Amino acid sequence: MTIGIRSRGRLFATWLLASSFGAASVAFAASAPAPQDPGPVAPEGFRFERLEDAIKIEPGVRIEVLNLFGDVRARYGGRDDVLGLLSIAQQFADEGPEVEVVHRQDGDTLRIEVGVREREGAALHTVPEPGQRKRADLVLFVPDGRALGVRTGDGLVQLRGLRSDATARSASGDMQVRSIRGSLDLASDSGDLVVILESLGLDAEQRFAVGSGELQLHLREDGDYAVEARARGRIRTEYSLEVGPTGRDGARTARAVLGDGTTPVRIDAGVGLLRLLRKPSAEVARMAPEDDA
């Protein structure tokens, strides 16, 4: 089942580009009223297309998103067997074929891809041409238990509140991930990665990697993790660490065990900065003196 709502029109380029649009801001964009203070005006010929879809998705079906044209944000989408998909595609009218967001079921996988076609009926090209200015940002509302896979180029990956496993890969995009009730496997070649990791008692390995960006991992101080990190760059920590000797490649291994160490956490921080940070327990936060609250 697919329910599509399309709207097309002009909006202010800077608003679209600067907005960290969530559902609310997307909804705001839909009406596109003439504001009192329009701010910067979009260049002549600039256009955008906003698309909303509700896609039926059976339990056990995995979602794979390929978007090398922009950002991907995912939020918890409830218990119904429906994936919510919002997209905003934007480009200049003289830039040739429109950027498209398509989805198709491929066995046990629902694939959502962003790309362009040279002509109607031609294959979708998912890799942007160098120098092109087309862009498409996606927001997904992921129902309970549907594993999510995301791949971006330089676009942001932002995952919040999902109740499912998630993997993400990016060439140079940043990742911001928090409150995920499932396993995580995240890697960005040159982007930064910020993760607030829940303590769920999972025995599946949680994997995080960056090449040259900063990897910032927040761990609950009342959690149960066994962290093993490999780093060639600097390490900053709020937890005790056992640091091994430096290898020939300049890398060393750092280990930390929190609580009973139930959940293995594997980190490859490349040459970037690794920060292991403390997320205070609810009890500690509750006991905070008033002047510190």
Next chain:
Amino acid sequence: MSRRPGTAWARVAALFALLATVPASAEAPLWSAKAKKPCSLVLELPAGDLELRRKRGDAQVVAEPGQWTVDAVAENDALHMRVAIAEGHAAGDASPVRLELPRHCALAVRGGTGRIDIHGRHAAPLEVETTTGEIVLWAESGADLRVDLATSGEMGTDYSIAIEHRHHREPDKHGVVVLGTGDIAARLASRRGPVSVLARERANGH
């Protein structure tokens, strides 16, 4: 800090034989003295960055002439020194102050918001405090240090570190890094700034 009269300066002379105080060029020290054993220096640096280097020979403060002022008095068997930004200059614009001190001299630094880098081999206790300024101790290979760290910020390390959390206190963390025999005590404390013990041989890339 105002200078104390005659008797205080006599005690300074007992600890450090004053050589020269007049800068002649950018490389000339703002302050210089011969450090005898034992010697102890308390350095107050409310703003600006500091680089400590352990060197044989004279104790000296090297800085861009005109940007900094140095006042020193002897007090309780230690030389107390205040290094401050000269009038008309801002801490953010000033080049770092370099303190060169023999390794047998105990040192206590009371810093502020500036960064403090500590180099060289230490054969006497070392104590460095800041409010929010970053502190980095660059440990030489084969160092015999026990480094106590305290901050509510982050702790950087190239070595194993034991960290204890102190909820609702500031600083809210205490860390210990032991290098070699741990014979020489070093204490690095900041209220909120990052505090690090890094390996000198890994300095490239830091």
